[in-house]
Amino acid sequence: MSLHTTQKLKLHHPETFKFDSIPDSHAWLDLHEHPSVESIGPDTIPVIDLNDPMLIEKIGKACEEWGVFIISNHGIEPEVLNRLCSQMHRLFALPEEVKLKVAKAEGTDAGYGGGAISHLFSKFSWSEGFSIVGSPVDHAQKLWPDNYSSFCEVIEEYNKATKSLGCRLIHAILLSLGFSEEELYQIPIGGSSKIKTVMNLNSYPACSNPDQVLGFPPHTDSACVTIVYQNGSGLQVLRRKDDIAPTRWVIVPAVPNTFVVNIGDLMHVLSNGRFHNVVHRVTISKTNRLSCAYFIGPQDDVKLGPLSELAGWEQSPLYRPVKWPGLLKIRSKLNDKALQAIKIDSSSRGEGNRISFEFYALQA
Numbered sequence: 401m402s403l404h405t406t407q408k409l410k411l412h413h414p415e416t417f418k419f420d421s422i423p424d425s426h427a428w429l430d431l432h433e434h435p436s437v438e439s440i441g442p443d444t445i446p447v448i449d450l451n452d453p454m455l456i457e458k459i460g461k462a463c464e465e466w467g468v469f470i471i472s473n474h475g476i477e478p479e480v481l482n483r484l485c486s487q488m489h490r491l492f493a494l495p496e497e498v499k500l501k502v503a504k505a506e507g508t509d510a511g512y513g514g515g516a517i518s519h520l521f522s523k524f525s526w527s528e529g530f531s532i533v534g535s536p537v538d539h540a541q542k543l544w545p546d547n548y549s550s551f552c553e554v555i556e557e558y559n560k561a562t563k564s565l566g567c568r569l570i571h572a573i574l575l576s577l578g579f580s581e582e583e584l585y586q587i588p589i590g591g592s593s594k595i596k597t598v599m600n601l602n603s604y605p606a607c608s609n610p611d612q613v614l615g616f617p618p619h620t621d622s623a624c625v626t627i628v629y630q631n632g633s634g635l636q637v638l639r640r641k642d643d644i645a646p647t648r649w650v651i652v653p654a655v656p657n658t659f660v661v662n663i664g665d666l667m668h669v670l671s672n673g674r675f676h677n678v679v680h681r682v683t684i685s686k687t688n689r690l691s692c693a694y695f696i697g698p699q700d701d702v703k704l705g706p707l708s709e710l711a712g713w714e715q716s717p718l719y720r721p722v723k724w725p726g727l728l729k730i731r732s733k734l735n736d737k738a739l740q741a742i743k744i745d746s747s748s749r750g751e752g753n754r755i756s757f758e759f760y761a762l763q764a
């Protein structure tokens with residue numbers, strides 16, 4: 401791979417994952433000093449059974465307090481997940497030059513490469529990703545000209561099942577905000593025909609010095625919700641300082657037959673700041689790990705803002721409405737400061753206005 405390609409995609413050098421010592425480009429300093437990681441502590445990420453009669457209340461509470469929860473009884477067959485895993489193995493085991501045939505092109509979200517905000521971090525991630533937007537057929541044909549249907553079939557199947565699971569979750573989340581069943585359909589993401597989904601397949605190779613690297617640095621997801629399937633642990637969420645302890649990383653356990661659900665920036669905006677867009681990162685271990693992150697947000701032409709008027713809340717809106725692609729553009733410049741750029745904040749005029757200006761310039 402040429403240096404140019406490597407830098408543009410913020411991808412590893414093909415030999416990196418075989419090194420015994422970690423190259424400077426991937427080694428983070430003081431990674432585990434602050435905040436600390438809670439291995440056994442007072443924190444347990446809520447586990448929510450989708451058949452629980454108290455589902456709405458439990459989901460609302462988890463979205464507010466944690467911004468992440470684990471779901472069981474989701475109805476997706478383990479057999480589909482096993483097939484998804486074997487196709488992910490098959491994809492990432494391809495030679496580097498084959499995977500690069502479907503490298504993300506400038507300005508597109510779909511294809512092989514690093515994350516959309518990877519260029520904002522000082523170090524490379526110990527991971528490879530493949531993003532799917534819409535049909536995977538074109539890319540799959542390039543990867544396996546004679547044998548692409550087994551990949552496409554499981555992707556389509558998983559997509560269909562996870563999309564309907566996502567709609568169920570979004571409904572429960574909106575109901576927890578106080579909307580009625582009838583009102584749901586007036587909301588820009590309240591129905592399967594209104595949402596857009598992006599599937600991100602991730603591979604985190606085994607590492608001999610896992611404490612020096614990260615599979616993905618700390619970030620929030622931009623979408624409304626993300627549904628994560630993981631075949632082993634590695635994901636950690638940042639728990640805010642509270643009465644129990646200071647800010648700390650909490651390990652998200654890998655519970656068989658469950659998914660992890662994260663709240664993203666757009667759900668934080670939609671709920672007018674009530675739901676927590678949780679910061680998370682991915683750590684690496686001595687064994688290979690696979691995950692599939694399924695991002696659910698509004699369609700590209702839909703502006704999403706706080707739903708305060710609809711719900712008749714007393715609080716005034718904290719954010720200006722934004723389209724998903726617009727937010728991605730701001731994030732690719734401002735990273736974790738992106739939401740400040742759309743904040744309606746009368747109290748901090750100086751800084752706020754400067755960032756808002758940048759926001760409008762980017763939107764133009």
Ligand SMILES: C=C1C[C@]23C[C@H]1CC[C@H]2[C@@]12CCC[C@@](C)(C(=O)O1)[C@H]2[C@@H]3C(=O)O
Pocket residue numbers: 509514515516517518531598600619620621622623695728731
């Ligand atoms: C629809 C999406 C969601 C994206 C951007 C675009 C395609 C790739 C997604 C990710 C995947 C990896 C983490 C993330 C933070 C990243 O860097 O790229 C995600 C990002 C986001 O959540 O904004």
Ligand SMILES: O=C(O)CCC(=O)C(=O)O
Pocket residue numbers: 600602616621628630634635680682690691692693
């Ligand atoms: O691999 C994981 O567990 C999560 C990956 C992630 O955070 C992402 O793709 O946004």
Ligand SMILES: [Fe+2]
Pocket residue numbers: 619620621680693
């Ligand atoms: Fe993420």
